[in-house]
Amino acid sequence: MKRKLFLLISVVLVGLTTVGFFAFAADHSEAPATKADNAADIADFYAWHEGDKLVTILTYAGLQATTANQAATYNEDVLYTINIDNTGDNEADLNVNVRFGKNSKGDWGIQVENLPGTSELVVGPVETTIDAGNGLSVFAGLRDDPFFFDLEGFNETLKTGTVSFNNERDSVAGLNVSSIVLEMNLAETKGSGDSLNVWATSARK
């Protein structure tokens, strides 16, 4: 009886060990998402100074309609960059790079590289306010699309050559967007002067 029990437990343990090894060896990269290009499609870019911070918001994969179990779009092969020129020559002096990646459970996380005001990579789960240190925060996740605009009116205007806007029509109302919100130490972003030129880029490998 004892012998059979030990044998059973041994088999279970072998099974667990084997499964564990396979999970560890499993390829972390997912199959190409249907929204592959969507992930790199920047919707809007915001940047402003507030107190001792520079805040930047990059929204992408926009005009997302609401669904049950909705989530932001994440892709391991896309690089989002906040480019900062602080010398006035329109060339980037600082590049803040954002990447997304998963853990073994398939949960998504964000990694921010070169965030002005921090000395290390900032890493944490998405849909969470991450303390980046030095009083700065980082967030990535699904949000109400902040853009407000009568896109239909604009297109109609271009098509007909007649002003066709309607100030009560917001083509982006009720829609969501994926967002990356970064706070940076303003003093660390500045170069020789008090002016900055900032822009966002996306790239894919």
Next chain:
Amino acid sequence: MSGRQVQGSNVSNLTVFLTRLKGKSMKLFAVMLVSLLVFVACTPVLQDDPFVFATDAASVYKRVDRSAMPAVATAVITSKDAYNAANPVDDANLMFATEIVTNVNGLHEALDDDLTGLNLVPCNVNTTDPFNIETSTCINQAAPLVVPDTLKIDTTAAAGFPNGRQPADPVMDVTLAVVLLELGATGNGQNVTSLVGVLNPAENDKAFLGSFPYLAAPHAAN
């Protein structure tokens, strides 16, 4: 079994322990248990399950999109793929100047009579010498705003589009005013806010948070 403490490595202690177990099943059980424990102890994945990110240098990635000034790419740029692949330094070198001027002049050709009909004073376009910014007030006004395509921030002045861009700024109406209306002395008091709430909604459908992460929570499904 000796009661004496055996100095030396844990592995050798373990070996001694295992060799002294009675019975094949007992040994098999112990070996499996030990191997599982070793696996758990030595595998970071099971210990704290870190996120795994690509480690390729930024230079390996191929450009897909760029964005700064709202609606510039949409409204006044025709060569959209070339534009996305380019950079602000190219804008400043006037790579896209011709099509910007052409499209701004095109907007005026279509809309100036409408603007006048709305009691608005359109900025002047010199169709015979469109790049002459002295006589082309529209280009004179629009150029610094859209060329190069960056958000320009003067950290010594108050924030508010076009000094940077905050979520609540009515950027479309401000941009349209700069591109379409006479904002100088002959503009009858028109300024960058003259079209705010006139053409487009003046605010977002949901209130912004006012603090990090600033954007409102997503809309839920019905």
